[in-house]
Amino acid sequence: MTGANRSGILLVDKPQGITSHDVVSRTRKRAGTRKVGHAGTLDPMATGLLVLGINSSTRLLTFLVGLDKEYFATIRLGASTSTDDAEGETLRTANAESVAAVHPEAIRTALDSLSGVISQVPSSVSAIKVDGKRAYTLARAGETVELAARAVTISALELLGSRATDGFLDLDVRVECSSGTYIRAIARDLGESLGIGGHLTALRRTKIGPFSVSNAAELETLDVAASLLGPADVASRLFPVYTLSAAEAVDLGHGKRLHAIRPVDGEGPVAAIAPDGRLVGLVEFTASIAKPLVNFPTDEVLA
Structure with missing residues (x-):
């Protein structure tokens, strides 16, 4: 992986006999960053899907933990x-x-x-x-x-x-x-x-949730850069999408609320995507106001 400032979600197939923390530790070394977290542990005896967040994409893990x-x-x-x-x-x-x-x-x-x-x-x-x-x-x-x-x-x-x-x-x-x-x-x-x-x-x-172990990377042969899922891709699988204008992307990036209509009926977070496909943040709608829940930096290389 070139550069320690890449951001994304990583699907890993945990082998038997190691802890989830062991997987995080090995991934930190390969990714060249300490900012690695996971969405739900597996016991050492267990194998299978671990969802990891790299750099700012660790902010998405909160929304992954509660999935079926x-x-x-x-x-x-x-x-x-x-x-x-x-x-x-x-x-x-x-x-x-x-x-x-x-x-x-x-x-x-x-x-x-x-x-x-x-x-x-x-x-x-x-x-x-x-x-x-x-x-x-x-x-x-x-x-x-x-x-x-x-x-x-x-x-x-x-x-x-x-x-x-x-x-x-x-x-x-x-x-x-x-x-x-x-x-x-x-x-x-x-x-x-x-x-x-x-x-x-x-x-x-x-x-x-929507993520399967069939799409996960093996830990021993893990290529972090090649395996990362972009935060916009992940957020789009989890939430409805609101496509921002260029001006709205700047405003939301500065933490401002937007005057906007929720793209679909319902409750919960909405992924706010910039015109260039970047995930600017997650927002929640109250009437015709979109309030930022969490924003993502613009200085990371997105997977």
Whole structure:
């Protein structure tokens, strides 16, 4: 990447065994800038889509964090763990006969009960803060962590296949869910509802909003400059577009409000694009006034 002042959004396919912070650290070195952030972590065990922001495009990450997501996962029925995944200590193991006795219809019924708008208790090793400390820090220090249930939406929980494995039953599932959903908690709750325990053994994130892992770069061969998505391109996928006049682009760049009509009905941010295709900022409309939410500098090289 030539120059540390390029700006854009980067889609990366995170490999297993490293943290999301590791991905950010390696990307900083390749991009030649410290200004790299991500929109939502993945556990070291998990693989798949990470969305990174470079330089001023980190300002877009706030609007990416809350997007719906898609995952493919493997749930192992027959054992529960301290972390609700394969990296934790085994707490309880069901006998092979109990696992084999679970009827496929019972599994489908349990999956249906975990679909839709549900109340979910996050995993005790989540990144949620409790009294100023991360829940996973407290849990790994041996403290009892009790987290409040929260409403999440699981719009799809599809059973793709199952297989018996060493006295356990492994289920391959596809999940479409709202931001804030814990797939480990789905595995835990499914196992509890069936009375045999459950935990997650594999997880891959395949989509965040309109962005797919199929368009992501491999970390080991990452060419930052070639892989960057321009901020205007990204904003146009996320929000309605208001095309500015040259004079409006200057005014908005100076933080001024605009007298303008929202391009489509609705609420939420609108991408304000200059005549040359540059993302000047995100604005919100009140009646016939467009107020800047966030602006983007003009001195960066846009992807």
